[in-house]
Amino acid sequence: MATYVMFGTYSPEAIKGISAKRSDEAKALIKKEGGELKAAYALLGDIDLLLIVDLPDPAHVMRAAAALNRLTGIAFASAPALPIEEFDKAMA
Numbered sequence: 001m002a003t004y005v006m007f008g009t010y011s012p013e014a015i016k017g018i019s020a021k022r023s024d025e026a027k028a029l030i031k032k033e034g035g036e037l038k039a040a041y042a043l044l045g046d047i048d049l050l051l052i053v054d055l056p057d058p059a060h061v062m063r064a065a066a067a068l069n070r071l072t073g074i075a076f077a078s079a080p081a082l083p084i085e086e087f088d089k090a091m092a
Contacts, residue, residue: 003082009046037051
């Protein structure tokens with residue numbers, strides 16, 4: 001399992017659908033892809049939403065991002081995240 005950061009940007013239509021129910025559906029969708037939502041944050045600025053997820057591999061991240069877009073109308077960009085201790089070991 002690897003950690004990924006997903007950056008979400010709301011479309012005007014996506015804003016209309018904001019609800020706790022939709023958030024629960026998104027969490028279930030990530031679980032269906034074999035992952036776990038570790039944290040979710042609403043942001044101010046160019047990025048509207050930040051998700052930290054554990055998923056098996058990049059293919060699962062791509063499927064989750066596409067499925068979340070279909071479900072919510074939110075566009076996601078994703079990046080792998082490495083704990084700083086692992087980063088330090090890799091750079092040593």
